[in-house]
Amino acid sequence: MTFQSLVKQAIIPQESGFMLTTSFDQESFNQVVMSTYGRFPLALERGVGCRVWDNQGNSYLDFVAGIATCTLGHAHPAMIEAVTRQIQKLHHVSNLYYIPEQGELAKWIVDHSCADRVFFCNSGAEANEAAIKLARKYAHTVLDIANPIILTANASFHGRTLATVTATGQPKYQKNFDPLVPGFHYVDYNDIRAVEAAVTELDEGNYRVGAILIEPLQGEGGIRPGNVAYFQRLRQICDEIGILLIFDEVQVGMGRSGKLWGYEHLGVEPDIFTSAKGLGGGIPIGAMMSKKSCDIFQPGEHASTFGGNPFVCAVALSVCQTLEKENILQNVQEQGTHLREGLKVIALKYPQHISEVRGWGLINGMEIKAESSLTAADFVKAAMDEGLLLVAAGPKVVRFVPPLIVTEEEINQALHAVEKALAKVTA
The missing domain is CATH 3.40.640.10 (Type I PLP-dependent aspartate aminotransferase-like (Major domain))
Structure with missing residues (x-):
């Protein structure tokens, strides 16, 4: 079975030994773990490829990748x-x-x-x-x-x-x-x-x-x-x-x-x-x-x-x-270009809020104008509601760093989520 077929199969959780847990308690966690991170109220449990699931069974496209860390995504056969x-x-x-x-x-x-x-x-x-x-x-x-x-x-x-x-x-x-x-x-x-x-x-x-x-x-x-x-x-x-x-x-x-x-x-x-x-x-x-x-x-x-x-x-x-x-560098170049071009098209629709899209390969930033009331943190939260995980790179820059195996289809899904999130936070 190819890696991409594993990813597609995982979109619908299977009875394959994974057990979704609903017993996680945020308050108990905070009592024993130091507060060195500003955490989102999200407990991630498993992942395959560029997708992760929380302990409630909700799935997300992961364009954080452990903050530019999960090179091959989650559960890649070579790493396993x-x-x-x-x-x-x-x-x-x-x-x-x-x-x-x-x-x-x-x-x-x-x-x-x-x-x-x-x-x-x-x-x-x-x-x-x-x-x-x-x-x-x-x-x-x-x-x-x-x-x-x-x-x-x-x-x-x-x-x-x-x-x-x-x-x-x-x-x-x-x-x-x-x-x-x-x-x-x-x-x-x-x-x-x-x-x-x-x-x-x-x-x-x-x-x-x-x-x-x-x-x-x-x-x-x-x-x-x-x-x-x-x-x-x-x-x-x-x-x-x-x-x-x-x-x-x-x-x-x-x-x-x-x-x-x-x-x-x-x-x-x-x-x-x-x-x-x-x-x-x-x-x-x-x-x-x-x-x-x-x-x-x-x-x-x-x-x-x-x-x-x-x-x-x-x-x-x-x-x-x-x-x-797997010639992954070529994928990085192609999908990075696709992502930047898509973000630039979206940015043109919001000239009062978005000033620039920039980056190399699959490390890209969308900068919010200084005079806009919108912050990177606001947008990251809105994108999460649309099933897309992103991370800020400062108060006014949203960072896009998906796994290097990301597909064109997943880029398109992410761009759709970005557009929906922008529409909501700027309404």
Whole structure:
């Protein structure tokens, strides 16, 4: 049975061992789980392909995909097979020993990117932490900078740990967590003059810029693609003064942009780049990749207990191989174009509310005009009522990040839901 036939069969719940549960209690949940998320009153129970069901049996098109994470959607046969096979074999051992599955995944990444080396961890924040540590060591030991500064962009997002939230150029994520980690400076995204000025002005005494950390496309900052000329000049600046160029590809990498890596859209290669989210298709894994020239970590300088264990690497490798085998990048390009064109047609009908539709592949944003009373959160709730799950990317941008296997029919269903939701919230 093909995957798409499994999806179609699952549209009508079958008696196949799935048990819908109505005993979930939201109040009991809130009594024992910390309130670190603003949750919708929705308890999701199962999924197949691009569709999920709640514990009441209601189905939804999932254009959140775990926030750009479920690369192959839900319950993909390749992942089920990899999970089943590996959990029966070996799921976790320490990195004190060689892990063949880790080596296979690293080789796939190296063979399909500009990287020479890979470090595995558990999340995007950890991958960016590793990149920050490597950049600081490189600045101290190779560039002889006593107090290295890492440039990042305003409106960026790099994680929730103390160092990565400091690197994140959004004060709302940093509030009440000071003192923040020193050694970061922010410049406007796609503004090369701001970068050139910072590199010059921050060269004083023992302080100097040692690296630039930036997203090829800003995700949480509103789905803003990088400008090609800007990124090519960044590469030139880094080469001229010998500093590292680091790309955060946690959200945009692993095929979501229509290319395997976001940097391929920009005509430059980073010295270091990071991945997570889509790499494991929903199984927690992160990775930091680097060129051989900046692979200067020594044993004991960085580590991760769970990073790169046999289980996660086997599943992530199945995701990588499926991207190739099923030619999924072509689907991302075709369906991404179809989605953007459809959203632009809808936007033209609401010129007083929608200002722009933008993105790459299957990471797209619909921006609501600043003067409109409509918010992204309002629209996300309205779309949910129409059976479509979406996620905001800031107060005025609605993000569309479905699984990379999404079909034209599902795109059309989503566009229909978007139009119905817009009609209701703007009436």
